[in-house]
Amino acid sequence: MNEPLRLGIAGLGTVGVGIVRIVQKHADLLEKRSGRPIVISAVSARSRTKNRDVDLSGYAWEDDPVQLAQRNDIDVFVEVMGGHEGPAKDATEAAIKSGKDVVTANKALLAIHGQDLAERAEDAGRLIRFEAAVAGGIPVVKALTEGLAGNEITRVMGVMNGSCNYILTRMEDAGLSYEAVFDEANQLGYLEADPELDVGGIDAGHKLALLSSIAFGTQVDFDAVELEGIGSITIEDIHQAADMGFKIKLLGVAQLTGRGLEQRMSPCLVPDTSPLGQLQGGTNMVVLEGDAVSQIVLRGPGAGEGPTASAVMGDVMDVARGLRFSTFGQPAKTLRKARAARAAVPAPYYLRLQLLDKPGALAKVAHALGEAGISIDRMRQYGHDDTAAPVLIVTHKTTRTALDEALVDFQSTGVVSGTPVAIRIEAV
Numbered sequence: 001m002n003e004p005l006r007l008g009i010a011g012l013g014t015v016g017v018g019i020v021r022i023v024q025k026h027a028d029l030l031e032k033r034s035g036r037p038i039v040i041s042a043v044s045a046r047s048r049t050k051n052r053d054v055d056l057s058g059y060a061w062e063d064d065p066v067q068l069a070q071r072n073d074i075d076v077f078v079e080v081m082g083g084h085e086g087p088a089k090d091a092t093e094a095a096i097k098s099g100k101d102v103v104t105a106n107k108a109l110l111a112i113h114g115q116d117l118a119e120r121a122e123d124a125g126r127l128i129r130f131e132a133a134v135a136g137g138i139p140v141v142k143a144l145t146e147g148l149a150g151n152e153i154t155r156v157m158g159v160m161n162g163s164c165n166y167i168l169t170r171m172e173d174a175g176l177s178y179e180a181v182f183d184e185a186n187q188l189g190y191l192e193a194d195p196e197l198d199v200g201g202i203d204a205g206h207k208l209a210l211l212s213s214i215a216f217g218t219q220v221d222f223d224a225v226e227l228e229g230i231g232s233i234t235i236e237d238i239h240q241a242a243d244m245g246f247k248i249k250l251l252g253v254a255q256l257t258g259r260g261l262e263q264r265m266s267p268c269l270v271p272d273t274s275p276l277g278q279l280q281g282g283t284n285m286v287v288l289e290g291d292a293v294s295q296i297v298l299r300g301p302g303a304g305e306g307p308t309a310s311a312v313m314g315d316v317m318d319v320a321r322g323l324r325f326s327t328f329g330q331p332a333k334t335l336r337k338a339r340a341a342r343a344a345v346p347a348p349y350y351l352r353l354q355l356l357d358k359p360g361a362l363a364k365v366a367h368a369l370g371e372a373g374i375s376i377d378r379m380r381q382y383g384h385d386d387t388a389a390p391v392l393i394v395t396h397k398t399t400r401t402a403l404d405e406a407l408v409d410f411q412s413t414g415v416v417s418g419t420p421v422a423i424r425i426e427a428v
Contacts, residue, residue, distance in 0.1 A: 002036035005320040008074035008100075010065040010091055011081035012045035012052055015105055015132070018309030019078065020054050030313075034320035044068040069095035076101045076319055078312060080132075084108040096121050096128075103315040105132035105308055111206035114213065114220040118332035128327045129315035134207040135160055135284045137307025138300040139314065143288060144214045145329040151290025153215040155255040157428065160265075161204040162282030162302040163190045164230050164250040169280050172238045172247075178231065190282070200229035201250060201265040208252035211286070212263050214329045216256045217336065221263070224340035228266035232421055237352060240382065240392055241269050241423075246350070247277040251426055253343075260341030268426040269350050275299070276428050287428065346397040347427065348377060353410065353420040355381075355391045361415035362391070368413060372406035374398045388417050394425070 007023070009016050023030070023040055030038040042060035044067075062068040069077045069091045077095035079102060081088045088109050095102050102121065104110070110117065110130055121128045131141045135158070144153070159165050163185060170181045182199065185191050190198075197203045209222040230250050241248050246269035254263045270276045275297045279285050284302030289295045301307040318325075328335060355361050362379075369376060380392045395403070403422055410416040 004037035004039045005034070005316070006039055006041040006073055006075045007078050007316065008042045008044070008068045008071060008076070009040060009078045009080065010044045010068055010088075011079065012043060012056075013080070014305045015080040015308045015312065016043070016045070017052050017054050018305035019080070019312050020056070022309055022313050024055070030317065034317050036320055038316060038320060041073045042068055042071055065091035066094045069100060070098045074100060076103055076316060078316070079104040079106055079109075080312065082106055082108070084112045089113060092117060093120065096124050096126050099124065099126065101127040101129075101319050103129045103312055103319065105130070105312060107133040107203070107206040107210060111209045111220055111222040114210065114328070115332060115335065118327035121327060122332050127319060127324060129318065129325075130210070130327075131315050132308045132311035134210055135286055135298070136162075136300065136302040136304065137310050138284055138286060138298045138302070139311070140211065140286045140288070140298055141214065142314070143296070143298060144211065145325060148288060148290050148293060148296075149329070151292045153288065153290050155253065155289040156208070156211045156215045156286070157251065157253045157289075157426070158284065158286035159249050159276060159279055160207045160252050160284055160286065160302065161198055161201070161250060162284055163198040164201075164204070165279060165284075166190060166282045167199070168230065168233065168238070168248055168250070171233075171235055172242065175235060177235055178233060196229070199231055201227045204250060204252055205265040208254055208263055208265055212254040212261065213335065215254065215288075216261060216338065217330055217334070218261055218338040219335045220328070221261075221338065221340065224261070224263055224338075226264040226266065226342065230267055233267055236382070236390065237421065237423070240352070240380070241350065242272065243380075244378075244394065245272055246270060246425065247272045248423065249276055249279070251276070253426065255345065256338070257341060257345060260339035262341050262343050262345070264343055266424065268424045270426055270428050274428045343400045343424070346399050348397055348425040349395045349403055350423045350425060351393040351395065351420055353391055353393075354388045354417040356388050356415045356417055358415050364413040364415050365391070365393075365410065368409040369393075369395070369406050371409060372398075372402045374402055374406055400424070
């Protein structure tokens with residue numbers, strides 16, 4: 001019989017417990033599929049006494065995850081603690097130095113330190129696998145590094161934060177405000193302890209940075225991701241977008257252009273008949289486009305005990321089978337540092353602005369757009385009070401730079417109240 005693959009699991013929260021359950025429940029199945037037993041040697045977490053509804057009595061316990069990473073009776077260090085500094089980073093580095101392969105669900109750690117960790121691992125002949133760090137149970141990392149390895153990837157796009165998708169679809173279905181649904185999601189435990197990680201696009205931005213590295217052969221550069229959250233989206237925006245045949249999604253898009261690598265995580269309008277437009281609730285979806293395959297769509301649960309633990313175990317099984325891959329699909333030292341580019345590919349935009357009830361107001365707005373080289377596709381006005389009316393404009397294709405110029409000019413017209421909302425309409 002082949003030697004067992006021995007795991008050390010750091011972190012016994014929702015995902016860590018899910019991994020233990022899979023190993024215990026499917027021991028025979030895992031052995032048949034990998035060709036060797038998969039066993040847990042030791043675990044580590046902040047509290048030994050917490051009730052986790054799973055039997056841990058057969059495993060050694062380490063209070064310090066660094067000590068766990070250095071144990072001689074583990075082959076794979078499974079890191080599901082989270083956090084991009086402190087114990088997670090220290091223990092991952094210790095595992096590599098101690099000759100262990102690493103399987104992690106930690107998107108923040110890799111988005112910020114991925115290049116350094118990948119070089120360390122590859123210099124030591126070790127693996128870092130991170131399927132669970134991106135889109136939960138969807139095998140998108142495997143799709144990019146293996147299934148689509150023969151393609152030149154042209155665009156990566158997707159809804160990568162289920163909490164934001166829940167908020168946006170719940171707002172539409174129930175006719176509730178952003179603030180009301182945010183509070184509801186928070187009470188249901190759908191948001192991180194720091195909700196800005198979700199609604200500010202940071203969590204999804206980490207994931208996009210990792211996919212960009214694999215897709216385009218570039219060093220991970222989370223700092224270059226343009227981030228815009230969903231906090232400015234109103235129920236009126238959602239209803240008015242629907243009237244025009246669109247849905248609003250927090251959408252990540254990465255593409256390599258002549259100007260450099262675009263990486264943006266921001267609210268976008270997508271056609272309501274598209275796969276992304278039909279995505280409901282907390283589900284994730286990633287769209288991959290390549291020169292040979294054209295477009296594929298991957299859809300599934302983006303978080304939770306089962307889906308994330310499933311992704312971790314997929315990586316563990318590859319290690320058990322002896323499959324060896326570079327962390328980001330090619331040797332880390334061959335990854336180039338991309339020039340960061342702001343969204344330069346032209347697209348239509350949705351504009352919402354409050355227009356004061358003054359003579360020639362529409363003409364002044366149209367003139368400001370014209371001066372920036374932007375033409376209007378369609379315009380609508382909704383309601384009216386004694387002082388102002390909401391006006392919606394859909395532009396023809398333009399650049400964000402030109403649009404920003406027009407938005408600045410709006411302020412000098414004297415007819416626009418407040419701050420206009422501009423949302424890109426993404427072709428899918």
